[in-house]
Amino acid sequence: MTHVENWWMKGDWFDSCSCDVGCPCEFAERPTDNRCEGFVIYHIKEGAYGDTRIDDLSVMIPGVFYGALWAGECKMTVTMLVDERATPEQRKALGVIFSKDAGGFMAHIFSTIAEITAVDYVPINFEMAEDMSYWKAEAPGYAGAHIEALTGPTTWPGQLVQTTNPTGSEVGAGALATWGKAVMSFVNHAGFIWNNKGQSSKHMPFDLKGPEPVKLNFPEV
Known part of the structure; x- marks a missing residue:
């Protein structure tokens, strides 16, 4: 059993996937x-292990999965791209936090993963507009997406399309999801090759910690 230090992290999360806009997984x-x-990305504004x-x-x-993940019907197969700027100590810390050993909500997330087929340390760039009109991230040559905030004919000008307290949140309970659409989205890593331009995205801030257990109505998978 891995010894886990107390950890915490706050930042921005988003995904870019093959689902139609309004991703049912959420x-x-x-x-x-x-x-x-x-893919999903966790950009850590601040944190410690x-x-x-x-x-x-x-x-x-x-990553990829087939079926109702949150109902415990399947598990994900994933790869991982870790910021190459991380020092050896930071890489070790991230390796524990992003695992089933982490405790807290991250342990629940990683319990839904069947296999991690590759881990690579690469440059990762993250950017988000102050007004959240767009968010984007890229590991050049491996994965990336440029997302524009969702709008439409009945959307109030300047207002974001958001949902609260989603039932399938990757950042824990009570999240605020802001919806968007990919103007560019790709994955090309370790056998995963996808282009999800025009498909769904959502952004959620996260504030997570461990290794304290988290009591949630989370299915066994």
Whole structure:
């Protein structure tokens, strides 16, 4: 059993996947066409693992699953792209936080993963507009997306399309999701090759910690 130091992290999360806009996965339903493929990114604005700070680092997780993940019907197969700027101590810290050993909500997330097929340390760039009109991230040559905030004919000007307290949140309970649409989205890593231009995205801030257990209505998978 891995010894886990106390950890915490705050920042921005978003996904870019193959689901139609309004990704059913966020509502704990089956994904579009019963498959979801794309990537998620956790950009850590500030955080620490024990005495090791992990500020301004990012982890991208390309992955795929088939079926109702939140109902415990399936598990994900993923790869991981970790910010190459991380020092050896920071890489060790991120390796524990992004695992089933982490405790807290991250342990629940990683319990839904069947296999991590590759881990690579690469440059990762993250950017988000102050007014959240767009968000984007890229590990050049491996994965990336440029997302524009969702709008439409009946949307109030300057107002974001948001939902609260989603039933299938990757950042914990009570999240605020801001919806968007990919103007560019790709994955090309370790056998995963996808182009999800025009498909769904959502942004959520996160504030997570461990290794304290988290009591949630989370299915066994």
